[in-house]
Amino acid sequence: MAVACLEMAGEGDTPEKCRGARRRRIEMCQFVSAAEGASPPSSRRTGKRQEAFRESEPLEGQTAGNEAPLPTPPANSSLVTTSSSSPSTVSASGGEPGLPEIASSSRSAPAVVEPSVAYGTISLTGRSREMEDAVSVWPGFFRPQGSGPLHFFAVFDGHGGYHVAALCKDWMHVLLAEELGREMAAATEEEDMARTRAAVGRSFARMDELALAACACGKIGLPPCGCERSGIESEIVGSTAVVALVGVDRVVVANCGDSRAVLSRGGQAVPLSSDQKPDRPDELARIEAAGGRVIYLNGARVHGMLAMSRALGDKYLKPFVISEPEICVVERTAEDECLIMASDGLWDVLPNDVACDVARRCLEEADQSRGAEDVDGGDATAGGREQEQASDARCSLAAVLLARLALARRSADNISVIVIDLRRK
Template sequence: MASEGDSRENCREARRQRIEMRILGAAGEGARPPSRKRAGKLREAHEEPETSGFSVSEKRNRFADGGAPSPRPQSSSLAVSSSSSTSSASDGEPVSLAIGSVPAVAFGSISLAGRSREMEDAVSIQPDFFRAEGGPSIHFFAVFDGHGGSHVAALCKGQMHVLLAEELGRAETETERDAEAEEARIKTAVGRSFARMDELALMACACGTIGLPPCGCERSGTESEIVGSTAVVALVGGGRLVVANCGDSRAVLSRGGRAVPLSDDHKPDRPDELARIEAAGGRVIYLNGARVYGILAMSRALGDKYLKPAVISEPEIRVVEITAADECLIIASDGLWDVLPNDLACDVARRCLEEADPTRGSERLVHEDGGDTAGDPEKEHASDARCSLAAALLARLALGRRSADNISVVVIDLRRTRGRSA
């Protein structure tokens, strides 16, 4: 005879709680946590997508007749993504979310502590985070690799896209519209957002509070001020890629079966970086590799108050047009790139996107209203399990090659994104 704790109701409640935790992991920091009622709707639609009772068009008519439509998200990670603070991916199958009407962009991500004792990486994904009046949707993807602590990376995750949207909005008020001037405006806006993010990082307490005077919490003043984070940011939309890099995280484009690096690692022994550090009065000491003052293994980062001006926060920015030969973009922390060459990473991701079983590789996405998105190009979000499979496989391959660092990977499928995000 089954005990009371093994009753059907208790089992259903335990399963509901597990699904809610997965929903929170997929929805990201920017999305509001689902209520019990809302989570139940999401769960039922995920379990029985064919029996929701109303078509998407019927639901639109219900909204027009007085029902409240779902709000359009300002910052939420809407991919089928995995995240874990251990060396393996989360148990169970991922839950797919799509909230509101967001132009299609195909991506997947994973972030693992790996063999590192602390988790200091952060991933930020913000579909449709900026759109100029009459312009295309721009999608934001970023990986932040913290060092000395996690709070600067976490701060970047919460604030970088906000600052960048403000700067892009300011740039749009300028009147020049030729291609060269537009590219210059984009680079200026990205540079300003990195500078503002660095200022916030320098003011932040280890508890995450920003402002002066210090917050006075028990952690105030007890943490090392050699705390910072790398940042690799990719903007996708309008037929182009904009990649900004500060540190040794990296962005690599798979184009025509070849790996094309879109960023250069900022290492202290890179000839131009070494010359800049020495001109600023700093020193590079070889202690388990080249390090600024024998401490930091990169020459650019956000934060790191005591290592300035040798360590700067200025990003290197590259703008490239998306072509028909472009297959996918990979951005990742050095936990991946330390053990995987660019060409192998691109080959693995490309094969995952090409060879995944289409009957298993795509998840039917569910809106807040419970409606199925399949067959509706205006509401369908192109993210599916293939991108997440590619990201997870890359992370597992890095673990198998004995990566000793946190591993964060984002894979963006440019073939399914191209032509649908504008």
């Protein structure tokens, strides 16, 4: 599947890079020019946490943003089917209950399972100093018995550092597949949805335990490793998580934080998640009931520091900031067009309906091009492959256009976008 990764041009760019950037600007100029004309006045958004709590500068010899080596997750080839005793690719260690063991096997490519799904992704550093977002896509990562495959999509927006978002990217789909395997092995059709919700909730809880046990240097375990980065630098790091499981008949979205998933259905934008902000009435009541405070300092913040009320990690703000996700389940319909998942670098400057309109137009252009090609006839198999490639390309183009539009509207944060084609083929 196509994945695009761009970064802001700097003063050290070579002439070849500048010419390439100029060509991309020429291709996008018509769309971005129109977007800038409709852009709101420029305003720089404050960070998710106060500057005093930003991640410290990297140690000598390390690269900012992605500085620490992370454990390699186990191969996922055994995650596609379920059985009465699901394969324990991530098992709890005897001395550290709840924490996954670090397997030494290398990652394998996701299993190719039909029906396929078309998608496109993009991640931009944007105007932020560091890249703290992560995107995870695993098509066909799990197949319930007697049902079609589930496709895994997730956006993780880190704050205070990168290592929790990177850890989520490597482990969330592994933990979720294991929990689904345990639940679905004994589930009846009536219990299916309840057990899915339970599996998603437990996978988030286990992911949070893993994030809390991880040091900024990349080591995982209890007690902490004791290195010079194991103190406050590790405790102030966290990440949002918006996860979508796309199946044949339904879409399950789990959200923790202020990243967002929006469904385009029948020309309308349908939010599948709600931003978990400290001043949301129910979240404010929960925080205060736990003994916490919401202080308005450049916006509502938990204890004046974190601009969201739920996240993975953030050890120093427990128990006020929790990792329990809000889960939404929708049945797929013939009117579904696409699902957009993105970090708040997009949603802070782009309304849901505008984002859906941009993505929908990109997919409609693909349909028009495909219709013109069908008139000419040709080999059906080759045509099917070309159609899949065209759908991937259009989803990627939609993701790129959304990210460029966010930049045109002066987004000050990292921007990560996934566009998933949900139309019935």
